[in-house]
Amino acid sequence: MKLLMQLADKQGKPLAFVILLSMASALLTVGVIAFIQYRLLSQHDLTPSVLWQFVLLLAVLLATATVAQVALHKLGHQFVYKKRCQLIKKLINTDIEQIESIGSARLLASLNTDIRNVTFAFVHLPELIYGVVLCLIALAYLAFLSLPLFGVSVLLLALTGLFGFSLVNKISYHITQVREFDDKLYQDYQSFIEGRKELSLNPGRAKRYFNDEFDPHAKQYRDQVTRADILNGFAANMANTIVLALIGLNFYLALGLGWASFPVASSFALIILFMRTPLMSAVGSLPTLVTANISMQKLEDLSLSQNNTLISQQPVSAPFEQLHLQQVVYQYRADGDEKPFQVGPIDFTIKQGELIFIIGGNGSGKSTFANLLTGLYRPHSGQVFLNDQPVSLETWPEYRLQFSAVYSDFYLFHQITDGHGDNVDNTVIDEWMRRLEMAHKVSHQDGYLSDTRYSQGQRKRLALMMAVLEQRGCVLLDEWAADQDPKFRKTFYRELLPLLKERGVTIIAITHDDKYFDAADRVFKMDLGQLSELNSNNQRHTEEALSSIVS
Numbered sequence: 248m249k250l251l252m253q254l255a256d257k258q259g260k261p262l263a264f265v266i267l268l269s270m271a272s273a274l275l276t277v278g279v280i281a282f283i284q285y286r287l288l289s290q291h292d293l294t295p296s297v298l299w300q301f302v303l304l305l306a307v308l309l310a311t312a313t314v315a316q317v318a319l320h321k322l323g324h325q326f327v328y329k330k331r332c333q334l335i336k337k338l339i340n341t342d343i344e345q346i347e348s349i350g351s352a353r354l355l356a357s358l359n360t361d362i363r364n365v366t367f368a369f370v371h372l373p374e375l376i377y378g379v380v381l382c383l384i385a386l387a388y389l390a391f392l393s394l395p396l397f398g399v400s401v402l403l404l405a406l407t408g409l410f411g412f413s414l415v416n417k418i419s420y421h422i423t424q425v426r427e428f429d430d431k432l433y434q435d436y437q438s439f440i441e442g443r444k445e446l447s448l449n450p451g452r453a454k455r456y457f458n459d460e461f462d463p464h465a466k467q468y469r470d471q472v473t474r475a476d477i478l479n480g481f482a483a484n485m486a487n488t489i490v491l492a493l494i495g496l497n498f499y500l501a502l503g504l505g506w507a508s509f510p511v512a513s514s515f516a517l518i519i520l521f522m523r524t525p526l527m528s529a530v531g532s533l534p535t536l537v538t539a540n541i542s543m544q545k546l547e548d549l550s551l552s553q554n555n556t557l558i559s560q561q562p563v564s565a566p567f568e569q570l571h572l573q574q575v576v577y578q579y580r581a582d583g584d585e586k587p588f589q590v591g592p593i594d595f596t597i598k599q600g601e602l603i604f605i606i607g608g609n610g611s612g613k614s615t616f617a618n619l620l621t622g623l624y625r626p627h628s629g630q631v632f633l634n635d636q637p638v639s640l641e642t643w644p645e646y647r648l649q650f651s652a653v654y655s656d657f658y659l660f661h662q663i664t665d666g667h668g669d670n671v672d673n674t675v676i677d678e679w680m681r682r683l684e685m686a687h688k689v690s691h692q693d694g695y696l697s698d699t700r701y702s703q704g705q706r707k708r709l710a711l712m713m714a715v716l717e718q719r720g721c722v723l724l725d726e727w728a729a730d731q732d733p734k735f736r737k738t739f740y741r742e743l744l745p746l747l748k749e750r751g752v753t754i755i756a757i758t759h760d761d762k763y764f765d766a767a768d769r770v771f772k773m774d775l776g777q778l779s780e781l782n783s784n785n786q787r788h789t790e791e792a793l794s795s796i797v798s
């Protein structure tokens with residue numbers, strides 16, 4: 248099993264130690280039975296010292312079993328903890344394009360369900376290991392008692408195991424389906440939560456979504472999980488019945504056909520009965536292990552980055568002087584027969600301290616260009632030059648360090664950090680709180696914002712503050728002013744942008760505020776993925792470009 252293989256691969260020695268302890272505790276358990284049979288049941292040997300030996304044996308058994316269990320739980324949960332941390336680190340190192348193609352619902356389902364499934368498996372792993380080890384040792388003891396009876400028992404158990412194997416395959420199939428519907432349910436949960444306002448206003452839509460999307464998924468989930476549970480219950484009942492059948496068969500073979508004596512047959516019955524509970528627990532733990540294996544596969548299928556170390560911030564090699572894009576092309580993945588949207592080929596140059604505006608209609612490719620420019624997307628062809636040096640695959644992460652941004656779908660973190668992830672001087676934070684007219688509203692302490700639940704416009708101001716505090720050479724703002732009131736919009740274009748420019752920051756702003764186009768050094772227009780520069784001295788040219796966007 249993949250789970251055990253991975254555990255063995257990463258924690259080979261501790262796992263071997265735990266298996267040895269489990270074997271010792273199983274041996275001791277069989278030893279206790281043998282002790283009862285040979286010492287306690289033989290009356291002429293019943294002295295107080297025998298009782299003390301028995302108590303000692305029980306104490307050693309309790310200690311060994313407890314240590315084995317504790318060690319296995321610790322080992323398992325440590326494995327899950329490491330897996331969880333690795334997963335998040337891989338997620339951080341994964342390309343945005345891959346994360347976008349996986350989708351947030353599938354990612355959340357994996358982070359939640361798959362990790363939980365692996366945890367459950369580790370809760371049940373001790374039962375499986377103990378059950379298997381105990382059964383093996385009990386079988387060895389049976390072989391010692393009577394080889395012919397042992398042979399018949401092993402044959403019956405092997406046949407049952409074979410049948411059980413096909414059952415486990417069927418259970419695996421249903422559990423795989425269950426996991427697929429889990430992804431779909433997560434998608435539905437996300438729609439219900441994120442679309443709560445629309446659904447509140449339109450109960451008809453809520454009902455329709457419930458009936459057409461959620462309910463079929465929930466029903467399929469229910470049906471598949473029911474089938475898996477029925478098969479699992481059947482496997483457990485079958486194991487139980489086979490164990491009882493084995494006792495009857497052994498008595499028949501021993502006493503009816505004279506294969507063994509009565510004491511041997513009764514010892515057989517005792518051992519087999521004794522095996523029953525651990526065997527049933529082991530069988531019962533199988534579905535959780537199957538589920539965990541499927542979850543491990545699901546986690547692998549996410550194709551996250553293999554790199555699970557957090558990149559320590561590299562110093563930016565040289566300050567931003569100039570950025571040049573040469574014949575850069577980016578194309579989205581084709582979805583069906585439709586021609587995918589393409590940005591480029593683009594030739595674009597920006598120098599340090601310039602203030603550039605980009606305009607363009609909805610869907611013209613501005614945000615795609617913003618992602619391309621800031622290095623979130625890698626060009627499919629063409630070349631990017633930073634300070635006249637070509638940016639290669641190796642230097643791509645370093646290239647990104649030149650930028651800070653407020654994207655249109657920005658996220659506001661509580662932590663206030665500079666471009667290296669370190670704390671920022673309080674006086675600098677206070678200065679920007681004042682400039683952004685947020686000082687009366689927001690407080691901060693020890694590098695944390697007191698809250699992030701503000702209006703969209705206020706949150707955007709804080710996001711701008713975060714971008715500025717990162718002190719990168721180039722700041723990208725995607726329709727930043729769209730949510731600001733007219734008064735602050737003016738402050739932004741007439742005071743804040745000039746101030747940043749004066750401080751040497753290069754700014755690329757995607758905007759529709761034609762009233763302030765004169766603030767920019769240059770204005771570019773994006774149209775169907777093609778970028779062209781407008782002649783900012785020619786008012787008519789700019790007006791034409793704007794009216795083409797409006798029309």
Ligand SMILES: Nc1ncnc2c1ncn2[C@@H]1O[C@H](COP(=O)(O)OP(=O)(O)OP(=O)(O)O)[C@@H](O)[C@H]1O
Nearest residue numbers: 347579580588607608609610611612613614615616
């Ligand atoms: N993840 C994606 N996969 C496939 N196509 C996409 C993806 N994201 C965007 N597109 C396509 O790329 C085109 C440009 O999108 P983009 O977001 O860059 O436009 P935009 O100019 O920023 O628009 P808006 O002003 O409405 O924000 C759109 O027509 C869209 O169909």
